[in-house]
Amino acid sequence: MAIMDMAMAEKISKFQLKLQGFAIAGLLLSVSSFAGEWQFNPSLGLTETYTNNVELNQLDKQSSLVSQFIIGADAIYSSRKLQFSFAGTETLAGYSHNSELNDDYQTLRADTSYSLWQNKLQMIASSAITNVSQNDGNNSLADLVSGDTVQQRNHSAGLQYNTANSDYSLSSSLIYSLVETEDNIGESNGYTALVNSENGNAARYVFWQVDGSFSNRENDGFTSENYQLETKLGAITPYKINPFIRLYNERVTGNLAGSNPDSIPSWGPGFRYQVAKHFIIDVSYNYVRDNTEASDDYLAADIDWQPSSRTSLKAGYSKRFFGDSYELDFSHRTRRLTNNISYHETIEVFDRNNFQQNTPDNSLELAENNEFSLNKRLSWTSLLALTRTTFSLDLSNRDRESLSTGIIDNYLDARFSVTRRMSTRSDITVYVDYSKNVFDKDRPEGPRQEDIYKTLSTTYNRSLASSLNAFLTLQYLDRASNVELLTYTEARASINLTKDF
Template identity: 30%
Template sequence: MSMDMGMTIQKRANHKRWLLSGMVLMTARCLAAGVEFHPYVGGGFTYTDNIDRVSEGQQGSLISDISAGISTDIQGVDGTVDLDYELNQLIYSHDSNNNETYQTLSFAADKGINRTGFRINADASIENIARAVDQNANADILSGDTIENKDASLGVNYHSNPRSKIDLSAKAYTDIVNNEDDIGNYNGYGAEFSFANGSTVKKVFWKIDGSYQYKESRDNEDDTAFTLFRQDFGLQTLSGWVPFIRLNFEDYEGTTDADSADSLSWGPGLKYFWTKRSYLELSYNFSEDDNNPDFWAGAVNINPTPRTRLFVSYDKRFFGDAYEALLSHRSRRVNNSIRYTEEAVSFDRDLFTTGSSVEEISLSRRLEWSSALTGRRTEYELTIYRDERESLDVDAEEQNDEVDGIGIAVRHRLSRRFSVAGSFDYEYYQFTGRTLPTQNDYYRVYELEGQYQLNRHLSTSLGFKHNNKSSSFEPNSYDETRIFIDLRMQL
């Protein structure tokens, strides 16, 4: 027993060392051309009238924030490195036992290998996320009910010349995720590829997409594996009609039989192109699994200009009816996007609730509408979204979690140095369990902030923020008002 544990620990340590060594090597190789370092220090005060965010017995506190960080942009020979790191020391007036240090990190590096088509990329992040969204989805480091999430990945990409007979892109990667509370920690790896005809092929077309993803828990024996494969093969004609044959396969191996599933379908189809980028697609598919009967599938893609696109599709997957939609439009001042996606996820903390099994595979659905308008001195942003997480295990306690949200933000520049911003965010959460009563939470956040650039290196901000939560579980409701002032100096 002890020998197995020693071997496991050594294996994990080597895995981390290899990943971090690769990221450091990439950074060193990119240090060749333009390098920009922007270190800074800052400090500020925030007063809150409800530091514990409770419904009764509210207590105020003055929070001192001392911060330091660096922002780096490196443009090397066929490579880039972007790094943002910040350290915050919080000091609480009401109880020094709450004093804590927090860190955030965003790192991305990319390097080409001697014009071979191969590239190495590395990413790392540190962020503080809500401990559990059913307790407080609006958690932040000031309220102290967050956990630190660390993620690091290293990958190798390849892309051939698409102007030849083949267009091949492929990627292999490894990933490490660590959460402060040890829930959902995993080591993972995967690969994906896309193989299609190049632009010189005129009579036939093909497109083959495949991916594999494996995640292994570092705290128990749970693991998951995703395998996806899609193939289209057909004839290109001069009249715009394109007959083809499609094949779809997906296999999900979960922690138990309850969250495992697969599906396989194939069939003939027909596309009609009325422009080079716009088409209508229809296919009849024979189902070779027990989840779905034979079915019709279709898609519409309208792409009149590179700035405007509408795409809608209907298909069947392991969970039944499947939809995808995208509407995007960009102009000089306006940027609009509406997107709907469905995917299976595991080891995901986005909608983690108390006591749920984060390792299990669940079905995630997301609808998001984002819109931005940029005026001469004023910027407007609107975001509307809906997230749903459905358990594949009918016997699991957590069956369905949903969140609907809307965010509105306005920023106005009064002068070259002074700007004001205001925002309003509303979120509605619903947590549905198999035996427990449904929980409904409502969040409302109002914020007003002014920013003033004192000189080239020194800026300050002053603002007001109000957080309100009402819950069907009354002890979870709260009201909180904050007033804050910050000062930041570029070194």
Template identity: 25%
Template sequence: MAKRSRLALLPLAAGLAAAFPAHAAWDFTPLAAARVTYSDNVALAQDDRAQSGMVLQLTPGFQLLNRSQRFDFSLDYALNLYEYSGGRRSGAQRHSQDLNSRLKARLVEDLLYMDAQAGIHQQATSAFGPQQSNNDYVRTNRNEVRSYRVSPYLVHRFGAFANGELRYSHDTVSTDNVGMRNSDGNTISARLSSGPTFRRFGWDASAMRSVIEEELPVTGGGTRGQSTSSKAANLNLRYAATQQLNIGMFGGYDDYDYSGLGGAQSGAAYGANVTWTPSARTSLQASAGHRFYGPSYSLALQHRSRGTVWNIVYSDSVSSTRSQFLLPQAISTATMLDNLFRAQIPDPLVRAAAVQAYIQSAGLPPSLATSVNFLSNRYSLQKQLNASVAWQLARTTSLFSVFKTRREMLSSQQVDSALLGSSLLSLNDNTEQLGAMASISYRPGAQTVATLIGNAMNVKSLSDARTSNHRDLRLNLSRNYSSRTTGSVELRRVRGSSGVGGQKYTENAVSATLSTKF
């Protein structure tokens, strides 16, 4: 595990060495936090088995940044260490770690570029079970996921006629769950889009092929290899009706090679789309068409005013658990707040720092309400709707988001046999998740923030009568004692039920945290 975690950083280090001059400055910031929590249900066990206790959490970490005209690198790492009064409870863990790192580099101007990312985070094993609610020490229904992706690409301008891009991506995803070990992906894609020669009429053509190699456990021990692949080709034509309105049509072909449940896994794709940008603050993109799995739609609506930001996104696509680890579909809290603060803080670097400081002081999650990307080795048709709004008044900042996600499995359930066991093979067949999150932060003074956050989520199986729900409510009071030191106190109540056995769990907790930068 440790070796693979270290290897996840090699693509970033390679890009760093190739892209950045030796005299550039690095910004290295050591971090540390200590948290003491009292919980009446430390491991989120079912109510009749709940055990109370104190939890001491120590979190050393660091942040590494470097930005220039050719290079944009960031790395955040934290190691969480837990100690329990009266001994560690069943379902609680000794340690966990979190890593988030990104790199964008211009290796050769106007020719060769590279993107890379690496991550380690804690992920729910199943949507039918206890969910994370700021109690990181819980091990029940949780696994560590490690991923990295490196993607060099070439760009070229064919005069005023067209612009081209050729990209190669290599990625790896692994978990500490025996049912979903390691997988490696290799993708090559090409894109050609119209240049300035085309004024009213525009076009772009793209082609992609991806191959995924997976290690699947087998009964009796050991693993077997499985290879799945996909390829697609698309042609888009568009017409600029006005400066604000573009209308178009598209056509292409999708082909997936996996162990399916029967029926077509490939077919023609076609439809129409529209892009409307009435102002710099409002944009709308929508499409309607048909793919091999049936009707297909998409929507992306964004609007911001001086005090509000609105965001609505809908999509349907063939997806998998690993692809969503590499390219998450959640709406970032930082992105929403960045748009909200834009009128008050024009400078993007200053605004980004202000956003991160606000998220930390208010105790906000890194992403708004979204569905649980539960562990599975299967492909699915996912239909997802996310809607969110943020608004700001003189002393308050509020966020509200809702989501609805429907997953219909397209590949055989046998590949999840080691993950779920024979008695639960239908657990992930077809599911629907519905949830919402609301938060309101109030600043009584320049150094103090009080935040109330509520989450609610319902999960149901479309294959049987299994259901699950989760509710949590948190009140956080935070104060900045200096530019580098922050303290907070949080009250938390969690309630929920598991779809496996219908077990119910409840937690009431209070915690105090002190964090600092060196």
């Protein structure tokens, strides 16, 4: 779209003033008492995207040319005590089929850390602005071209204390965070405290391990607290087997649905088996301090194996208030191949994953989430880097279970991509993406919705000059859903030109 309206021109002018002010502030900062290295890199870009189905309909497809004028800035400041990084964009989007949809969008990522004492005690802060899907049930691949996004702002600040020596290591933090959204769904504010400590290599008689977390969040009169603490305290013997005592406690409280106000702590004896220098197995038998039959005593086990600097495995099994619990972190790398596998289970609140059925068309409507949910995430990333070609595979699966209703939503994503360097100035990337979302997957009689997204994309990147870059992208999307109105196909072609200064 060649012509911008006056409103867009005013927004460009305002953002340019912001960038100028930011640059002046950075220059003043660089000559202050925190004298250090300063880098500031602004950029201008224009992306033209043609889509044959901008409204994502199965029938009566509406084509459109979507113009995105992008003003960007990256900044890095580094001194002995202060570290600061910033990356932000202002995007002015125009739609040829309907100028009333023209709008501006922001993205931001800023991180700051300031050393208060011997690089051990730090004050940290971060801010982020992203554009997320307005409703995953309608379109989980929403972006600025389709236009069905909302702005989400995350801000946090607090203190972090880390220290380590031959006797012990300690990592702790106290962070206050605030989440705001354009549609007021998924907002919250509160603080999180973390502490992790263990003995160092110099320990001769006693070893310990402490992992604790406390989170308090609230929104619109709803509050949640999540407390978790695991402690191991043991004796070091001349043998490979060392006894210890394990204490575990977890509590989920508040006025949200799915809370677990009755804390059921457990304790028990265990032993640590030193299989090899970097191979440790912990096993404990835990007594639950509760007389109900539903709270049986249980075994817990942990494995920590690091056979080399290139390979690491950590795995664990325990029992939490919701049942059996597992953890896994595995990484292995060679000269060209890198693999990472992880599995974690977390309790979350105030997310954007709560839906209710819309009666007229049986679609899922995003609703305020005032419940605790159990999230089980499994991911596998694999990267093979050859001389001129890179292959990558990304797999992830997430089960989100409501602790109040037992409803489980499943999110599966898989992407295989190939990047080929054509010359010193150009490369091409091809990827195939498969996503499957199943809402309320275990109740076919309920508001069950199953969506499958298949995407094929090709991007050609070209450096035209030292500070001038361009790319051309062709993309095809096929979405299938058991909700007939949500089944459609879309083809896109995008061309971009970006100038760095």
